[in-house]
Amino acid sequence: MAEEKEQQELQQEEGKGGKKKLIIILIPVLLLILGGGGFAAYKFLFASKNEEKPAEKVTKEVKNVEEHGVELEVGTFIANLADKDADRYIKVTIVMEVQDEKVKEEATKRMPQIKDSINTLLFTKTSEDLKSPEGIERLKEEIIRRVNAILPTGGVKDVYFTEFIIQTS
Structure with missing residues (x-):
């Protein structure tokens, strides 16, 4: 019996x-599983929202580059403005x-015809305008309207002022 007790004690100790x-x-x-699950949940719920925005921005920038048309230099215009209180003139270089x-x-x-129309328009403007x-x-919008009216099919998308100076003489 003593041997049986010893064996039971040994088995209990091993258990x-x-x-x-x-x-x-x-x-x-368990700690690794919980930590990994928490990290995955954080990445899925929070980080994915922040990562989408730059991708959308890049897509929009690429789209804008693709839609750019052909540039046409119209020239530099110097015109007197319609100010009554002082002699002012405008110097503007236009690219369409x-x-x-x-x-x-x-x-x-x-x-x-295009240059004449733009000159006529500039003469009607004041420095306040x-x-x-x-x-x-x-x-810019008025120039686009006037030039599109001259062209049979229209087609002017935008006007850029590469130089724009208003000066008092």
């Missing part, structure tokens, strides 16, 4: 040691963006 080993192994494994080469050729053929960014945008 306790086995449970301790199992606990020692399971705790780090047109749809394609066909529109560019047509605009080149009609350049005297052109003082603000909104005023400059209105001038």
Whole structure:
């Protein structure tokens, strides 16, 4: 009987040691699983939103580059402004963006008409009209309308001022 008691005690000690080993192994494994799950949840829920925005921005920039038309240099204009209180003049260099080469050729053929129309428009403006960014945008829109009216198919997409000076003489 003494031997049986010793064997039972040995088995109990081995059982306790086995449970301790199992606990020692399971705790780090569970911590790794929980940590990995938490990291994956963070990346999925929070980081994916931040990563999409730069990709959308790049897509929009590429789209804008693809839509750019053909540039046509119109020239430099110097005109007296319609101010009554002082003599002021404007010096502006204009580049137009047109749809394609066909529109560019047509605009080149009609350049005297285009330049006359722009000069006539500039003579009607005052320095107050052109003082603000909104005023400059209105001038661009008016130039686009006038030039598109001259061209049979229209086709002017935008106007760029590469030089813009208003001066009092």
